[in-house]
Amino acid sequence: MQHYEKPLPLIDHDTRYFWKQCKQNKLMVQQCKDCKRHIFYPRNICPHCMSDEIEWVESSGKGKIYSYTVAHRAGGPGFQDNVPYIIALIELDEGVRMMSTIVNCDRSKLVCDMPVEVVFDPVTEDVTLPKFQPVV
Ligand SMILES: [Zn+2]
Numbered sequence: 213m214q215h216y217e218k219p220l221p222l223i224d225h226d227t228r229y230f231w232k233q234c235k236q237n238k239l240m241v242q243q244c245k246d247c248k249r250h251i252f253y254p255r256n257i258c259p260h261c262m263s264d265e266i267e268w269v270e271s272s273g274k275g276k277i278y279s280y281t282v283a284h285r286a287g288g289p290g291f292q293d294n295v296p297y298i299i300a301l302i303e304l305d306e307g308v309r310m311m312s313t314i315v316n317c318d319r320s321k322l323v324c325d326m327p328v329e330v331v332f333d334p335v336t337e338d339v340t341l342p343k344f345q346p347v348v
Pocket residue numbers: 244245246247248249258259260261262263
């Protein structure tokens with residue numbers, strides 16, 4: 213694993229389990245036991261009904277591109293070698309949206325609503341990032 217120069221996520225009490233499961237190539241989201249709706253980003257109160265009865269469930273890892281942009285200027289020194297790169301908002305089949313990037317994709321084929329699936333990129337010993345690629 214080479215030295216990773218991009219910013220890393222801040223792993224805290226609410227997000228520790230999410231990142232731990234990413235290391236096992238599992239994409240987790242939360243689900244409210246009361247209203248049954250899925251929740252992302254991780255938190256301890258349901259944003260829909262204010263219940264604190266929340267559990268972790270494994271996402272299918274499948275979804276579609278809700279929106280995207282192509283960055284032609286690096287968002288920081290660590291991104292210099294990656295331009296142009298894709299920043300995308302993925303709407304998972306569970307209904308929640310997750311900011312990520314699209315990999316293994318011809319940029320000229322990018323379109324909103326394109327079906328995508330998660331792929332895991334172990335960037336450091338502690339952090340594995342969920343990224344998305346087109347479903348072929
Ligand atoms: Zn709820």
